[in-house]
Amino acid sequence: MEFDLPKTVAAFLVVIALGVGGMIASDMMATDTILMMVAPSMVLFGAIMLAIGVQYGEHRATN
Known part of the structure; x- marks a missing residue:
């Protein structure tokens, strides 16, 4: 699977949403x-790591 900009942004937002939703x-x-x-x-840490x-x-x- 090749990651282009829309797929990368979607995956990024899903991971952040799951983390925030879980918390x-x-x-906690x-x-x-x-x-x-x-x-x-x-979001900032994820953007730097990305x-x-x-x-x-x-x-x-x-x-």
């Missing part, structure tokens, strides 16, 4: 704390 369902913290602090940090992964994949594809 909300487990009642207040919902406003999860939505205001945890979700943005998950960028590093894309760069590494490009490096491996060219060598």
